[in-house]
Amino acid sequence: MSKSLPLQPGTWQLESLIDQAPVLQTLADTLADLADEGAPVVVCTADLKHSNGLVRFERRHPDRFFQFGISEQNMVSAAAGMATTGLEPYVATFASFLALLCAEQIRTDVAYTGQRVRLVGHHAGISLGFYGTSHHATEDLAVTRSMAGMTVIAPADASALAALVRAAGDWPGPIYFRIGRGREPDVYTPEQAAGMAIGSAVEHALGGDLTIIATGSSVHPSLEAARALAADDLDVGVIDMHTVKPLDAAAVARAASHSRRLMTVEEHNVLGGLGGAVAEALTEAGAPVPLLRHGMHDEYGLIGPPTHLYRHHRLDAAGIAAAAAEFLGVRSPENASADLYGT
Amino acid sequence: MSDRPVDVQALRDKALFLREETVRLIGIAKTGHFASSFSCAEILAVLYGDTLRLRRGQPDWPERDRFLLGKGHAAVALYPLLAGLDFFPSDELDSYTRLGSPFGDHPDMRRIPGIDFSSGSLGHALSAGVGMALAARLQPHQYGVYVLLGDGELHEGQVWEAAMAASHHGAANLVAIVDRNEYCLDGRVEDVVAIEPLADKWSAFGWSAHEVDGHDVEALASTFRGLTEMRRDGPAVVIAHTVKGKGVGFMEREPGWHLGYLDPQDEQLVLTELRGQG
Numbered sequence: 104m105s106k107s108l109p110l111q112p113g114t115w116q117l118e119s120l121i122d123q124a125p126v127l128q129t130l131a132d133t134l135a136d137l138a139d140e141g142a143p144v145v146v147c148t149a150d151l152k153h154s155n156g157l158v159r160f161e162r163r164h165p166d167r168f169f170q171f172g173i174s175e176q177n178m179v180s181a182a183a184g185m186a187t188t189g190l191e192p193y194v195a196t197f198a199s200f201l202a203l204l205c206a207e208q209i210r211t212d213v214a215y216t217g218q219r220v221r222l223v224g225h226h227a228g229i230s231l232g233f234y235g236t237s238h239h240a241t242e243d244l245a246v247t248r249s250m251a252g253m254t255v256i257a258p259a260d261a262s263a264l265a266a267l268v269r270a271a272g273d274w275p276g277p278i279y280f281r282i283g284r285g286r287e288p289d290v291y292t293p294e295q296a297a298g299m300a301i302g303s304a305v306e307h308a309l310g311g312d313l314t315i316i317a318t319g320s321s322v323h324p325s326l327e328a329a330r331a332l333a334a335d336d337l338d339v340g341v342i343d344m345h346t347v348k349p350l351d352a353a354a355v356a357r358a359a360s361h362s363r364r365l366m367t368v369e370e371h372n373v374l375g376g377l378g379g380a381v382a383e384a385l386t387e388a389g390a391p392v393p394l395l396r397h398g399m400h401d402e403y404g405l406i407g408p409p410t411h412l413y414r415h416h417r418l419d420a421a422g423i424a425a426a427a428a429e430f431l432g433v434r435s436p437e438n439a440s441a442d443l444y445g446t
Numbered sequence: 447m448s449d450r451p452v453d454v455q456a457l458r459d460k461a462l463f464l465r466e467e468t469v470r471l472i473g474i475a476k477t478g479h480f481a482s483s484f485s486c487a488e489i490l491a492v493l494y495g496d497t498l499r500l501r502r503g504q505p506d507w508p509e510r511d512r513f514l515l516g517k518g519h520a521a522v523a524l525y526p527l528l529a530g531l532d533f534f535p536s537d538e539l540d541s542y543t544r545l546g547s548p549f550g551d552h553p554d555m556r557r558i559p560g561i562d563f564s565s566g567s568l569g570h571a572l573s574a575g576v577g578m579a580l581a582a583r584l585q586p587h588q589y590g591v592y593v594l595l596g597d598g599e600l601h602e603g604q605v606w607e608a609a610m611a612a613s614h615h616g617a618a619n620l621v622a623i624v625d626r627n628e629y630c631l632d633g634r635v636e637d638v639v640a641i642e643p644l645a646d647k648w649s650a651f652g653w654s655a656h657e658v659d660g661h662d663v664e665a666l667a668s669t670f671r672g673l674t675e676m677r678r679d680g681p682a683v684v685i686a687h688t689v690k691g692k693g694v695g696f697m698e699r700e701p702g703w704h705l706g707y708l709d710p711q712d713e714q715l716v717l718t719e720l721r722g723q724g
Contacts, residue, residue: 145584169580169615177573177607184563184577187555188508188585192577208604211567212574216555 120153124285127156127225129261133268134193135163142272143189147182149175149196155225156285157195175200179208179222186218191272197231198224198281202243213277214250221271222247223280227257228320228370229399229416230284232409241399244318245375247279248348254301255348257281257319257369257377260289262296263345270301281347283320283370284409290323290343304351306358310340313427314358314365318344318377321368321398324413327420331436332427339427347377352384359390366395366430368423373398395430397423452496457663460491460527465693465720467526467539469713475543478551481691481703483523485627486594488661489686490520493592493623494527497670503532505559509587514575517596517625518552518565525549528560569602571595572622576612579620579681590674594623598630600641606651612681613652620681621673622653625660627690631704648683660686693720 121127134157137144145167152158152170161168169185171178175196182192194201201224202209213220224243231238248255256278258264264282271278278301299305304316307326317325322343329339340362342354358365365385367378378396385394397417404412413419417426428435464487472478494500498511505528515524522542529536541547548557552566563574575593582588599605612620624644632638641647645655658669666686673682690704691697694716697706708716 143584145581167584171611172614174604174607174611176604177576177611180570180573180604181577181580181608181611184574184579185581186577187563187574188578188581190581190584207567208570208573211564212570216564 121156121159121285124156126261126264126282126287127285128159129265130195130223130268130282131156131159133265135160137269137272138164138167143191145169145185145190145192147171147178147192147194149173149178149200151196155195155223176205176208179205179220180212182220183212183216183218186220191219191221193221193223195223195225197238198227198240198243199238202240202246202279206246209247210250214253217252217276219275220277221280222277223282225282226284227281228283229404229412230320230370230409232412233406235406236403239404241370241372241404242375243279243281244347244369244371244377245379248375248380252276253348254278254346255281256301256346258345259319259322259343260287260291262289262291262293263299265293266296266299267301267345270299274301281319287320288323290326299345302346302349302351304354305343305345306340306354307343308340309358309361311338311361312363313337313431314340314342314362315368315423315427316342316344316355316358316365316377316381317368318347320370321418321423324418324420324423325368328424328427331420331424335433335436337431337433344377344381347380350380350384352388355381355384356388356390359385359388359392362392364393364395364430366397366427368418369398370418371398373400395426397426452664452667454664457488457491457495457667460495461487461663462720462723464491464523464526466717468523469708469716469720471522471525471539471542473708473710473713474540475551477705477707478522479519479704480694480706481629481697481700482517482596482627483520484692484694484697485660485688485690486517486520486625487523487692488663488666489594489623489625489688490523490527492663492666492670494531496667497674498592499589500531505531505533508585509589511590511592512562512575512578514563514571514591514593515553515565516568516571516593516599521551521553524553525558528558531560533560534558568596568599569604572605572608572612575620575622576608576615576617579612579617580615582619588619590619590621592621592623594625596630597624597626597628597635597641598638600624600644601630601639609648609651609653616679617681618678621670622681622683624683624685625688626685627688629690629699629701629704631701633701644685648685652680654678654680654682655685656682657685657687660688661692693723695719
């Protein structure tokens with residue numbers, strides 16, 4: 104930033120974006136730590152190193168940082184080539200451009216070949232707000248989940264992301280990490296998250312009336328919604344299904360046998376993502392439990408600031424609580440916070 | 447290396463062998479890409495017979511040169527070369543395209559020793575090659591990366607994304623070869639969507655561009671040798687001018703033979719014609 108620019112301090116956003124995104128800071132710092140520790144990690148990005156914070160990785164490991172410019176498909180295929188030499192590339196760009204624009208490169212060059220590429224789709228769901236549908240990704244879980252050999256992970260917060268990225272070091276085959284815009288509030292302390300394992304859901308509680316199975320950015324507001332419903336004497340539990348594939352079907356079965364109703368919550372179309380995966384597991388298990396799939400109901404997001412969109416699409420705590428209350432046939436709780444991410 | 451004379455006859459014999467094997471294997475499948483394989487037979491024969499640093503019986507040798515077949519539909523002409531390097535027993539080729547075989551119309555790196563990258567979807571291989579070339583910077587050993595592209599494949603935009611990235615990052619260990627056989631499926635490439643002036647395009651993308659007769663094994667070998675020995679600061683492309691269907695009169699420059707099948711009687715005519723050129 105030039106001293107001579109006649110700007111008000113704080114209006115120059117590029118460098119400060121990451122200051123508001125602790126989850127993205129954690130991604131960059133965890134990968135840089137892993138590289139320090141000798142892991143074969145390299146980072147690839149497509150002209151978004153400030154948006155995803157991986158500039159912090161570049162500063163610590165410039166030799167392990169590859170800038171591909173605005174050519175995401177080339178980046179994905181190149182990362183697959185890198186992985187054949189034993190490197191573990193982390194490929195990061197907006198989820199819409201990664202999982203949708205590059206779907207065929209991911210399928211053919213990464214998943215089919217079984218390469219240990221770690222795809223990081225950030226700013227997933229509707230978290231890019233008024234950027235609109237071109238920048239929203241409410242199909243990425245469905246797209247990546249349908250690829251044979253692909254593991255799909257949506258960590259709830261920074262500590263979960265750090266733990267699951269570390270767990271990826273021993274994980275065979277490719278992974279799609281789905282993260283939001285990086286401002287997701289903490290669900291876990293680093294110590295709580297340290298034991299997280301790919302494919303094993305975190306059961307916060309099972310509820311007699313309802314268990315909410317949530318993933319990624321929907322875990323924190325689901326926990327808040329459960330607390331609000333509990334204040335109305337409802338027994339509501341939450342499972343953090345951070346790994347959407349392979350799905351922890353045993354956790355789903357435990358919830359199905361404990362709870363009168365189940366509900367999935369995801370910042371994603373209700374078709375094909377977490378809701379679809381849980382519905383498949385329940386049906387195959389023959390579990391006679393009603394399921395509400397909550398998320399984007401086969402629709403595109405509106406234009407609006409992210410927090411307004413979450414409220415509109417009922418993906419904040421109040422909206423999740425209201426949807427749950429309708430499902431349970433009770434009055435919506437009045438004390439659920441509408442405020443998911445601050446302003 | 448350069449002092450060693452090019453064994454022209456051995457390379458010609460290898461190209462003939464590839465064409466014979468292509469005929470034999472497509473006879474098993476009852477359909478296949480004759481013409482696309484014939485146009486690059488000399489290119490493959492020279493790469494595997496003279497250019498690439500490989501170790502017999504060691505398909506995963508870390509220091510090996512990498513080869514990626516962008517035009518994956520010519521894989522039928524590549525498989526016999528890999529068998530010839532003892533990467534797998536050559537009689538396994540007899541399963542070509544049969545249920546459960548490793549050997550399909552397009553090459554699969556997970557199932558075939560010596561295939562450095564799977565292909566089939568045009569436009570991906572140069573990107574994967576760029577990744578391998580850049581990855582060499584973090585490896586204790588150096589290697590070259592060679593990517594064979596079809597000229598129709600150059601319609602794919604991803605090729606040019608990769609071309610930009612390769613020159614920007616100074617991938618001097620990367621060589622692309624264009625099998626310029628002038629035909630894609632729907633006709634002449636220049637009629638379908640023109641790609642000329644091709645050498646100028648690559649040059650404009652920051653590559654050193656070289657042109658060669660793609661059926662002249664001596665010219666191909668010396669061109670590739672020159673590139674491996676030249677100290678470059680960026681990637682190089684060899685535009686190999688070829689004839690689609692080369693070696694079989696009725697297939698040459700006939701788009702209908704992009705995909706086809708030979709009756710056993712016709713197969714004998716083709717083999718006789720091919721062997722007459724050896």
